[in-house]
Amino acid sequence: MPLTNRLSAEVFGTFWLVLGGCGSAVLAAAFPGVGIGLHGVSLAFGLTVVTMAYAVGPISGCHLNPAVTLGLAVGGRFAWKDVVPYWAAQVAGAILAGCVLYLIASGKPLFQAGGFACNGYGIHSPGQYSLGSAFLTEVVMTFFFLFVILGATSKRAPAGFAPLAIGLCLTLIHLVSIPVTNTSVNPARSTGVAFFAEGGWALGQLWLFWVAPLLGAAAAGFVFPRLNKDADAAS
Numbered sequence: 001m002p003l004t005n006r007l008s009a010e011v012f013g014t015f016w017l018v019l020g021g022c023g024s025a026v027l028a029a030a031f032p033g034v035g036i037g038l039h040g041v042s043l044a045f046g047l048t049v050v051t052m053a054y055a056v057g058p059i060s061g062c063h064l065n066p067a068v069t070l071g072l073a074v075g076g077r078f079a080w081k082d083v084v085p086y087w088a089a090q091v092a093g094a095i096l097a098g099c100v101l102y103l104i105a106s107g108k109p110l111f112q113a114g115g116f117a118c119n120g121y122g123i124h125s126p127g128q129y130s131l132g133s134a135f136l137t138e139v140v141m142t143f144f145f146l147f148v149i150l151g152a153t154s155k156r157a158p159a160g161f162a163p164l165a166i167g168l169c170l171t172l173i174h175l176v177s178i179p180v181t182n183t184s185v186n187p188a189r190s191t192g193v194a195f196f197a198e199g200g201w202a203l204g205q206l207w208l209f210w211v212a213p214l215l216g217a218a219a220a221g222f223v224f225p226r227l228n229k230d231a232d233a234a235s
Contacts, residue, residue, distance in 0.1 A: 001059055003082065007089040009060035013052040014093030015100075017064050018192045021045035023101050025117040025182075038178050045183070046171030053163030062163075065186040066090055066210075067217035071146035074221025077153075087188075094192025102196045116193050118202035119184040119209045127179040134181045135212050141173045142185040142216030150224040184209040185216075 024044035028036045036044070053062045061078070063069045066087045072078035098116075105111060115124065121134035129137075148169040152162040170185075177183045184190045190209035194202035 003085065006060040006082075007085055009056040010063060010086055010089040011093035011096070013056045013060070013062055014064045014090045014188050014192075015097040016052050017045070017048040017186075018094045018097035018189055019101055020048040021189065022098070022117040022193050023104070026101060026105050038175070042171045042174035042178065045174050046167040046169075049170050050163045050167030053166060057163065060086075064090060064093075064188070065213075066188055067142050067186060067213035068146065068149060070214055071142075071149070071217030071221040074218045075146075075150055075225050077150070090188040091191050094188040095195070096192075098192040098194075098196055101193070113196050113198050115182075116196045116198075116202075117182065118193050118197040119182045119190045120202065120205050121181060121208060124201055124205060125180060126182055129180045131208070135208055137177050137180045138184055138209065138212035139216040139219075141177050141183070142213040143220045145169055145173060145185050146217045146220035147224055150220065150228075154228060156228070181209070185213050187213055 021041070021044050024036060025041045028044075029038075029041050049062075049064065052064060056062050061072075063072070063086060069078060069083055069086045069090070073080050073083050102113070102116070105113070105116075118124070121129060121131045125134060145166075149162075149166055151157060152165040173185055174183045177185075187210040190202075190206060194206050197203075
């Protein structure tokens with residue numbers, strides 16, 4: 001598949017992830033009487049991945065996330081020369097989605113952006129969790145996200161079920177970590193909305209939501225192939 005096609009697919013897919021996931025948080029989480037809350041937002045993020053995995057997975061692999069791209073490269077599943085172009089496409093799609101979401105949300109009378117579904121720590125954590133707690137959460141959650149991705153897409157895994165496993169994993173991650181960081185595990189997702197939070201604090205804390213997910217993903221990309229190799233040798 002030509003690189004331009006794959007990059008376009010990553011733009012579309014990441015746009016959908018941010019619009020669907022962050023949009024559920026900004027527009028629907030606290031809607032009076034029928035707000036979807038933490039559970040609904042968690043499911044929304046998982047559904048964006050499931051739907052795009054089937055839609056653009058055959059084109060680009062449906063990374064939608066710089067951490068996923070890095071983890072796959074470390075794990076020998078993706079060409080290093082395409083890492084930076086994928087990152088650029090993912091961030092572009094995320095920022096475009098953040099712009100569209102802001103335009104939609106600002107159509108409400110007396111609109112205030114507030115946190116705008118951004119990720120944060122300290123006073124900007126939903127549960128007031130510290131920088132250390134936030135960093136550890138993002139590293140561990142991204143590690144297991146990549147671990148599931150690598151396992152679900154391996155040759156030994158049942159065919160056709162990877163999108164469901166990956167989407168459900170992302171849902172579970174959000175159920176656990178929304179109170180801590182509002183859940184990133186995706187630097188593009190964090191970047192796409194960080195420009196719109198009131199006060200500019202999200203941009204100041206954005207570094208964590210690049211560094212921690214990338215570390216967790218790289219660790220999974222290193223560990224999983226070695227475990228899988230041992231399994232292959234034993235079978």
